[in-house]
Amino acid sequence: MAFHRITLTVNGEIELVDVPSNMTLLQLLRDKLVLTGTKNGCAAGECGACTVILDGEPVNSCMVLAAECDGAQVITVEGLAHDGTLDPVQETIIEQGGVQCGFCTPGILISARALLDRNVDPSDYEIRDALVGNLCRCTGYLRIIDAVREAASRAS
Amino acid sequence: MPETAGQTFIHTPTPGLPEFDYIKPASLTAASQFLAEHAGEARPFMGGTDVFVRMRDGFWTEKYIVNVKGLDGMNDVTFDPTTGLTIGASVNMNRLIASLEVKEHYPLLAEAAHTVASYQLRTRATLVGNICNASPAGDTIGACMVLDGTLHIHGVDGMRKEPLSTFFVGPGQTVLKPGDIATAITFPIPPAGYAAKYIKLGRNAIGDLAIVGVTALGFPDRGAPSGYRVRLALASVAPIPLVPTQAEAILAEKPITEATINEAAQAAMDASTPIDDVRGSARYRKLMVKNLTRRAVTQVWEQIRE
Ligand SMILES: Cc1cc2nc3c(=O)[nH]c(=O)nc-3n(C[C@H](O)[C@H](O)[C@H](O)COP(=O)(O)OP(=O)(O)OC[C@H]3O[C@@H](n4cnc5c(N)ncnc54)[C@H](O)[C@@H]3O)c2cc1C
Ligand code: FES
Ligand code: FES
Numbered sequence: 028m029a030f031h032r033i034t035l036t037v038n039g040e041i042e043l044v045d046v047p048s049n050m051t052l053l054q055l056l057r058d059k060l061v062l063t064g065t066k067n068g069c070a071a072g073e074c075g076a077c078t079v080i081l082d083g084e085p086v087n088s089c090m091v092l093a094a095e096c097d098g099a100q101v102i103t104v105e106g107l108a109h110d111g112t113l114d115p116v117q118e119t120i121i122e123q124g125g126v127q128c129g130f131c132t133p134g135i136l137i138s139a140r141a142l143l144d145r146n147v148d149p150s151d152y153e154i155r156d157a158l159v160g161n162l163c164r165c166t167g168y169l170r171i172i173d174a175v176r177e178a179a180s181r182a183s
Numbered sequence: 184m185p186e187t188a189g190q191t192f193i194h195t196p197t198p199g200l201p202e203f204d205y206i207k208p209a210s211l212t213a214a215s216q217f218l219a220e221h222a223g224e225a226r227p228f229m230g231g232t233d234v235f236v237r238m239r240d241g242f243w244t245e246k247y248i249v250n251v252k253g254l255d256g257m258n259d260v261t262f263d264p265t266t267g268l269t270i271g272a273s274v275n276m277n278r279l280i281a282s283l284e285v286k287e288h289y290p291l292l293a294e295a296a297h298t299v300a301s302y303q304l305r306t307r308a309t310l311v312g313n314i315c316n317a318s319p320a321g322d323t324i325g326a327c328m329v330l331d332g333t334l335h336i337h338g339v340d341g342m343r344k345e346p347l348s349t350f351f352v353g354p355g356q357t358v359l360k361p362g363d364i365a366t367a368i369t370f371p372i373p374p375a376g377y378a379a380k381y382i383k384l385g386r387n388a389i390g391d392l393a394i395v396g397v398t399a400l401g402f403p404d405r406g407a408p409s410g411y412r413v414r415l416a417l418a419s420v421a422p423i424p425l426v427p428t429q430a431e432a433i434l435a436e437k438p439i440t441e442a443t444i445n446e447a448a449q450a451a452m453d454a455s456t457p458i459d460d461v462r463g464s465a466r467y468r469k470l471m472v473k474n475l476t477r478r479a480v481t482q483v484w485e486q487i488r489e
Contacts, residue, residue, distance in 0.1 A: 029204040048205035048248070051235075070199065071236055078303050084277065085303040090235055094205040095250060138303060159390045160301020 033097035037062065038106030046093040052086075053077045055093035056103060064104040064133045068162070075161035078134040079103045085141040087160070104133035107140060115181050116140055119174040127165035135161045139175045147183055151176065200239050206249045211337045211364060214251050219339045219362030227251040227364055229273050230307035232300070233316045251364050260284065267371045272312075272364075276305035276323075289370060291379040291400065295326040298383045301390060311365045314347070317357045317423070324424045325398030325416030326381055330370045338363045351423035374402035374412075378486035380479045383418075384471055386462060393419045394463040395471040397451075399479040401487045407435040409443075411487060413480055420455035420468050427454040430476065439484055448477040 030045050037060060046055055053070070056062045056079065068076035070089045077088040080102040107114040116139040119125075126132050135158065142149055142157040149157065154175045155168075163171065206225070208214035218225050225247035228234040237243040251257070252273040259271045262284035270279060276296040279285055285293050292310070299305055299313070299322050313321045314334065327347055334345045339362040350357050359365075373379075379400035385391035396418030404412040413434040417425040430450040437443045457468035 028202045031205065047202075049200040049202055051199065054199060070239065072232055072300070072304050075301065075303060081306070084306040086306045087303050090230075090232055090304070090307055092205055092231070092235075092248075092250075094207075141302075156389070157302050160303050 031094040031097070033094060035096045035099045035101060037101045038103060044093075048092070048094055050093040051089050052079070052081070052091040052093050052096055052101070053088040055096070056088060056101070062103050062105050066130055066133055068130065068134075073162070074131070075134040075138065075158075076131055078137045078161065080137055080141055083144075085138050102137070102140075104136055107136060114140060115178040116143065116175060119177040119181070120171065123170045123174040123177065125166055125170040125174040131161055131163040131165075135163065135171055139171075139178065142175070143179055143182065147179065149175070149179060200235060201241070201244065203238070203246055203248045206247050208249065208251070208254070211251075211254045211366065214249060214254060214364055215337055215339050215362040217247070218249060218364070221247055222361035225249055225361075229309045229312045230275065232304055232308045233312065233318075254364075255366070257366050262288065264372070267369060269367050269369045270310055271367050273309060276308050276310060277302065279310055280305070288373065289330060291326045291330065291381060291398070292323065292370075295323045295381045295383075295398070298322045298381070298385075298389065298393075311368055314350070314368070315357060315359065315365055317351050317353075317355050319354055319421060319423060319425075320392045320396070320419040321424065322381075322383060322393060322396060322418065325396060325418055326379070327368060327370075328416045328424060328426065329379065329398050329400035329414040330373060332368045332370050334365050335367045335369065336363050337366050342366075348426070354422050373400075374404070376487060377402035378483045380482050382475045382479050384475060392462065395419050395457075395468050395475060397472065397475040397479045399476070399483045401434075401480070401483040403487060403489060404435075409435055409437055409439050410489075411435070411439055411484075413447075413483065415451060415476065415480075417451060417455055417472060417476075419462075420457040420472055422456075425455060427451040427476075429454060434480065439488070441481075444477055444480050444484065447480060448473045451476040 029048050032045050034043050056065050066076035068074035072087045072090045078085050079088045138161050226245040227249045229252050257271040257273040260282050261269045280293045310323050313323045332347050381398045383396045384394045398416040401413040430447040433447040452469050452473035455472045457465045459465050
């Protein structure tokens with residue numbers, strides 16, 4: 028199987044890596060770059076636990092080939108906090124109790140951050156719609172939605 | 184065998200993708216040539232949201248996976264008030280939904296695309312990939328059919344056009360040959376005074392494949408005895424996306440009343456040949472074709488009647 032030398036920026040750090048053709052972005056992040064905040068729930072595009080921001084838009088990293096990411100900018104949950112300050116969506120999800128087991132949380136945080144980047148004042152419907160691809164088995168979603176709404180109101 | 188103390192724990196990750204070679208050709212010509220030369224062992228992909236799932240599950244075993252995104256002009260959305268809309272094959276569904284031209288002139292496309300999976304999947308999934316995948320459940324195919332879409336194909340012999348009406352051959356099967364790459368889909372200006380609707384029935388309100396999908400597009404047409412034409416397309420009820428021509432004929436010929444709409448809905452139901460699967464039984468699907476066709480046509484009719 029072919030290998031590909033790629034350069035990509037992950038959370039602001041430039042990475043030069045050799046990846047096999049069949050490696051997904053999720054495997055690259057977790058297994059090679061040891062950024063294990065991004066979770067593998069289904070490896071099939073269903074659960075959203077693997078969501079990262081790729082060139083400004085959220086994607087299921089299990090459905091992207093690492094080889095395709097040459098030159099790409101990736102932000103994972105590890106990249107949300109800056110200089111020790113949490114992203115507003117991180118703060119509010121903690122305050123609202125939107126985390127139980129925590130497995131879905133990195134994906135939720137990324138989807139929420141991506142939503143607020145494209146829409147500073149989302150309606151409840153828009154928040155729900157943006158999170159359709161992030162399954163949570165624990166919280167029942169309501170506190171997550173409260174947290175995103177609260178993060179939006181703080182930013183504006 | 185139970186693990187004994189001191190044995191190293193071996194982490195077995197979720198099975199990943201099988202082995203293949205990732206190919207990124209520099210031009211359409213090179214891509215078509217590679218795909219034709221490796222017929223049967225190479226497959227093009229764009230979003231990969233169907234391809235990677237099928238490969239991971241072992242249904243597809245190609246040796247070469249060819250990234251055809253973004254080759255010559257495949258990234259553009261353009262609108263011309265005389266000729267209509269062009270959507271490049273690698274334009275993802277979120278871009279399509281956000282396009283102002285699509286919103287203004289072809290809102291049905293955005294409405295249908297919005298029912299596909301989730302936001303993050305639609306960052307990758309494409310309209311043209313949905314069509315080329317040729318699943319009878321493909322949510323955007325009906326919209327593309329009633330809007331009279333034409334695929335532009337680059338093959339080893341150059342460019343050609345394929346109308347959607349003759350594109351589908353069976354589940355997952357199309358008229359595309361090895362080396363063929365869809366580069367764009369074009370839509371003419373929709374008929375004056377038209378209205379359209381896509382009703383998708385899933386197990387959840389959003390985020391699931393269609394148990395049944397009904398697309399209807401109606402417009403005033405003096406050439407039709409009823410004064411109107413309604414184009415219909417049905418998802419998930421036949422081996423290919425189905426156009427119930429008898430139902431369309433009823434709506435073109437008889438004065439449109441509740442009884443006519445019911446008769447057309449019955450004809451759509453009679454035309455469908457669904458299967459039983461995990462999402463619904465064939466019997467349930469047939470009944471839903473009737474109900475949803477009635478609902479879609481009624482909604483469209485209320486908007487177009489003069
Ligand atoms: C979790 C999940 C949920 C989904 N939900 C839905 C849903 O609700 N509704 C729905 O309709 N679909 C759904 N899908 C299926 C899929 O996302 C769509 O069919 C999508 O539009 C495919 O586009 P793509 O660009 O990813 O195609 P790809 O996977 O890249 O390709 C699909 C097929 O088209 C062929 N192909 C791709 N590009 C070209 C080209 N340029 N020329 C010729 N052939 C080409 C490929 O060889 C393959 O056979 C879902 C998939 C997943 C993983
Ligand atoms: S691990 Fe990617 S969507 Fe579930
Ligand atoms: S907190 Fe457990 S899955 Fe969401």
